Amino acid sequence: MYTCADCAVRACGVRDPESLPANCPMRETELMEAALGEYDIPENRDFYITASEIEALGYCQWPRVRETVELCRRMGYSKVGLAFCRGLSREAKVLAGVLRRAGLNVVSVICKTGGVDKTICGIPEEHKVHPGNFEPMCNPIAQAMLLNREHTELNIVLGLCVGHDSMFYKYSEALVTTIAVKDRVLAHNPLGALYCAEGYFKDRII
Numbered sequence: 321m322y323t324c325a326d327c328a329v330r331a332c333g334v335r336d337p338e339s340l341p342a343n344c345p346m347r348e349t350e351l352m353e354a355a356l357g358e359y360d361i362p363e364n365r366d367f368y369i370t371a372s373e374i375e376a377l378g379y380c381q382w383p384r385v386r387e388t389v390e391l392c393r394r395m396g397y398s399k400v401g402l403a404f405c406r407g408l409s410r411e412a413k414v415l416a417g418v419l420r421r422a423g424l425n426v427v428s429v430i431c432k433t434g435g436v437d438k439t440i441c442g443i444p445e446e447h448k449v450h451p452g453n454f455e456p457m458c459n460p461i462a463q464a465m466l467l468n469r470e471h472t473e474l475n476i477v478l479g480l481c482v483g484h485d486s487m488f489y490k491y492s493e494a495l496v497t498t499i500a501v502k503d504r505v506l507a508h509n510p511l512g513a514l515y516c517a518e519g520y521f522k523d524r525i526i
């Protein structure tokens with residue numbers, strides 16, 4: 321089992337093959353070669369290089385929104401998808417405007433598209449936020465399918481729920497980047513819970 325998260329050696333960052341931990345993934349030489357080969361295939365090569373250049377060009381200067389714009393520009397995209405959460409509708413409108421000002425056509429689809437009650441797909445009534453009331457289900461598969469139909473070149477996720485984002489990633493045909501993740505408690509900053517994992521959030525995260 322690989323345990324990079326707990327590694328204190330970090331030989332990967334300094335090219336020090338002599339000090340690899342016993343369970344270091346870099347000992348998987350065949351797999352590492354295979355992974356390198358994947359960066360060479362056409363659908364990955366330009367995208368990966370462009371993304372990596374952006375990291376350097378705007379390092380500690382460009383916020384993620386700008387980095388996303390630059391990625392689209394430098395890849396020559398003209399049409400992008402925006403899959404957003406209803407709870408972040410205001411932010412979605414602002415982001416769509418920013419992307420349009422950058423010259424992109426923006427296809428945006430809200431999570432509640434379809435307007436179908438949660439119980440239709442098997443969610444028990446008692447597990448609604450407000451049982452007994454109509455509650456539209458989040459519909460990440462439809463969001464992805466709609467953007468697929470529009471042939472968007474890159475899809476941007478804004479604030480989809482945990483797990484719903486996973487399903488969107490699964491069904492999206494275009495590559496996906498995430499501008500923000502949903503955290504209703506921490507103003508969409510889940511890292512806050514990690515910063516305080518040994519303190520105020522200790523009893524609230526598991």
Ligand code: SF4
Pocket residue numbers: 323324325327328329330331332333340341343344345346
């Ligand atoms: S790749 Fe190897 S050296 Fe790098 S963090 Fe993981 S275990 Fe440590």
